[in-house]
Amino acid sequence: MARIAAIVEDMFEDSEYLHPVEAFEKNGHRVINVGMKKGKTVRGKKQGTEVRIDESIEAVSPADFDALLIPGGYSPDKLRAHSAPVSFVRDFVVGGKPVFMICHGPQLLITADVLRGRRATGWKSIAQDIRNAGAEYVDAEVVSDGNLLSSRHPGDLKAFTESAIRQLSKGE
Amino acid sequence: MARIAAIVEDMFEDSEYLHPVEAFEKNGHRVINVGMKKGKTVRGKKQGTEVRIDESIEAVSPADFDALLIPGGYSPDKLRAHSAPVSFVRDFVVGGKPVFMICHGPQLLITADVLRGRRATGWKSIAQDIRNAGAEYVDAEVVSDGNLLSSRHPGDLKAFTESAIRQLSKGE
Numbered sequence: 001m002a003r004i005a006a007i008v009e010d011m012f013e014d015s016e017y018l019h020p021v022e023a024f025e026k027n028g029h030r031v032i033n034v035g036m037k038k039g040k041t042v043r044g045k046k047q048g049t050e051v052r053i054d055e056s057i058e059a060v061s062p063a064d065f066d067a068l069l070i071p072g073g074y075s076p077d078k079l080r081a082h083s084a085p086v087s088f089v090r091d092f093v094v095g096g097k098p099v100f101m102i103c104h105g106p107q108l109l110i111t112a113d114v115l116r117g118r119r120a121t122g123w124k125s126i127a128q129d130i131r132n133a134g135a136e137y138v139d140a141e142v143v144s145d146g147n148l149l150s151s152r153h154p155g156d157l158k159a160f161t162e163s164a165i166r167q168l169s170k171g172e
Numbered sequence: 173m174a175r176i177a178a179i180v181e182d183m184f185e186d187s188e189y190l191h192p193v194e195a196f197e198k199n200g201h202r203v204i205n206v207g208m209k210k211g212k213t214v215r216g217k218k219q220g221t222e223v224r225i226d227e228s229i230e231a232v233s234p235a236d237f238d239a240l241l242i243p244g245g246y247s248p249d250k251l252r253a254h255s256a257p258v259s260f261v262r263d264f265v266v267g268g269k270p271v272f273m274i275c276h277g278p279q280l281l282i283t284a285d286v287l288r289g290r291r292a293t294g295w296k297s298i299a300q301d302i303r304n305a306g307a308e309y310v311d312a313e314v315v316s317d318g319n320l321l322s323s324r325h326p327g328d329l330k331a332f333t334e335s336a337i338r339q340l341s342k343g344e
Contacts, residue, residue: 074246081297111300125253128283132304 002066013073014044045073062092072103080111102151119145174238185245186216217245234264244275252283274323291317
């Protein structure tokens with residue numbers, strides 16, 4: 001069983017949280033919602049899905065988790081305006097533990113400046129940002145590069161989640 | 173009198189459209205709302221301000237206008253997922269006519285790859301994207317570099333709009 005941090009703020013893309021989280025839990029993993037404030041309820045962009053923050057980002061470290069999930073929508077752009085989520089994501093990537101990101105998720109890695117020399121994908125609006133951050137942007141449903149797993153949009157969710165679950169089972 | 177294109181999509185930052193547009197019109201300028209589809213109504217992020225698109229981006233060229241306004245919010249990220257707005261903004265910047273952008277506005281210039289070697293500001297979440305695009309990010313309420321005028325957030329609107337109006341009067 002893996003402990004997976006899901007880092008979320010308001011305006012996350014509902015399906016990009018719900019789909020992987022349900023699959024992770026069905027496979028026996030535990031998901032901990034990490035955000036700006038413990039106890040706060042954040043809401044999804046399209047369906048208003050409510051997610052309660054289990055742990056404040058200030059109170060946790062990558063050592064507490066086995067993997068990180070970064071759903072897209074506008075949540076990553078809101079999070080990267082603060083230093084704590086950026087540091088958390090940077091430490092996670094540098095530490096080598098699995099990072100699953102989709103859609104606008106890579107924005108957090110761009111601000112953390114940890115995409116240089118990596119291969120990644122993401123929503124097409126951030127393709128140039130990913131390239132400018134020193135990464136190779138690959139237009140594919142799932143891009144795997146070491147500990148980084150990335151996908152473009154909700155249409156990639158099935159392949160994204162299956163790849164993430166395979167990566168988690170390798171780590172056991 | 174200048175003809176100013178305001179390029180907008182859903183989820184624009186209400187005040188970053190309303191404040192400069194009202195001031196431009198009060199000063200005798202004309203604002204034309206340019207967007208993905210003529211006749212469509214787009215809505216602001218916070219107050220749901222309704223803006224009717226006067227001209228489709230496909231039907232206009234920078235030659236039709238004297239200046240460009242790019243309000244922030246999530247509108248720029250939505251627009252830059254399409255090639256027509258990106259080409260329009262690129263041609264505007266390269267053509268040397270005034271471009272007024274605020275908050276997330278520079279995202280369109282990043283995707284158009286026309287920030288290299290320029291000085292600009294924007295909302296703090298996109299600071300690293302601006303730097304990675306080859307520009308110097310300046311944390312100031314108004315940054316002026318040739319035809320580019322940029323500001324960070326709604327708190328800069330007074331200085332932003334006054335600078336834009338001065339730049340328009342120089343062009344007459």
